Amino acid sequence: MEFKVSLGPQHPALHEPISLRMTLDGEIIRDADLKLGYNHRGIEKLAESRTFIQNLYLTERICGICSFSHQTCYTQGVEKLMELVPPRRGLYIRTLVCELERVHSHLLWLGVAGQEAGFESFFMYTWRDREVVMDILDIISGNRVHYAMNTFGGVRRDIDEIQRKRILDSLDLLKSRTEYYLHIGASEPTFVGRLAGVGKLSKERAIALCAVGPTLRASGVPMDVRKDDPYAVYDEIPFEVCTTDSCDVLGRTVVRVKELLESYKIIEFLLKNLPAGPIKVKAPRKVKENEVFSRYEAPRGENVHYIKSNGSDKPERLKVRAPTLANYPATIEMLKNGFIADIPLIFAAIDPCICCAERLVQLDNPRSGKSQVLSFSQLRHMANQRYKNVNFKKKESLWPF
């Protein structure tokens, strides 16, 4: 007998609306289905009626965490359409903000993972340190969330010697803290025990389902747009692509912590080798008829924008694919044969309050579409019947690990 339990779209534990329907066999998830669209704002349609420069600020508002990723991906695409080459100092500052954003996003994620794993002090530590990065971003751009740093042909704000020194000082603090987190992640037995083996995604399935970012790299695939298709000044910067072969949530955590350490190296390199000169060049208003496919390595993975221009000052088409959409098919794969209690870890942002989500249980066969509503007393009776006849030896083979 299968139970179908739905979570969301409106749920106190969900940070954003998404509907998740799981087919359960006891505690084990047999099948999962996602329903999206609760947060669809029609940005692609809206972009067609706005000018290129207006879209610069629209694309920034696609996401609140990786706002700079979308804006940079769009800006780099339009710069190629305009045949603009930004000055090197502009590109260095742009790359600097890219990496600072990666640091703040990964620290945020670590905190959420710690909280979902029941390691509250880890959450407190990483979010305290995240403030350091937010302050750096505040120093550079004057904003904490939407930096508004990009413009066609470079960046909008320069950094001076005092800012450079302050960023380097803060970086030393962050580096020592992150090394401590790597130490905790590798040696704290309860934390490792909670994360290891959860949300398995094999290398073959990760490639087949087109997963991106740390999810893919934790399954042992060294795909990183910064190396494969270098943009900005990544071809000049020495850095390594971090991978692990453990294919689980622990691996994804380790990849992110290692990426933090790589990001600090990149930021240090950028600040120590910052070239002198202008930060932007003048951009035209109208864009020739052409098309461009722009890729960017956001903190969550590969972010792509496809931009088609028609000779006017407005784009003919702007297609955005955020990394999370690419990771949904892989998430369903990870949920399968896992426990209900692992959903928050796998989703990393969903609280496992499933018992309070439903008062009435709907039994459903997802393939045939048949459903029936049962009261709890009937359900209890059915459950008792089932456990009377259960064959425990046979059940052991169904245990996920």
Place this chain on the structure above:
Amino acid sequence: MNAEAIIEKINTDIKDKVQEVSLAAPLRINVKVARAQLLAVLQYLKDQFGFTHLATISGVDLGESFEVLYHMASSLATVNVRILTPRRDPKIPSVCTVIPGAILYERELQDMFGLVVENIPDPRPLLLADDWPAGEYPLRKDWHFNRPAEIIPGGK
């Protein structure tokens, strides 16, 4: 292997299946194929060069026809495989047999452009609301958003 070598190999191996191959920019290869040859070309790219990662599928409304672009990425280059499908008969084949991760992008195309993806494993709507009227496809150029008149309960 660089992008030029890939173009050369495509030209020698499957010249009869592709209509046009060009280098649009560094690391960007544009390939135009007929609708019927799409699966064969994607399978060839996967087997021959290891293009396993489908970055996304973009749809563009060209008026008389729809353009559908399959952006295949690997560490070698990015190949944009382009097909055209007429507006009267907007059918495209499903590529889920070659690339299982394409499912969400194909469902999105069905929602937004009204394309009919043949043999799609899961044809349910993905993004649009449950009460979205049938036959309205928001990313088509002839679709315009008309904001419904605001009714204030108890207002004048």
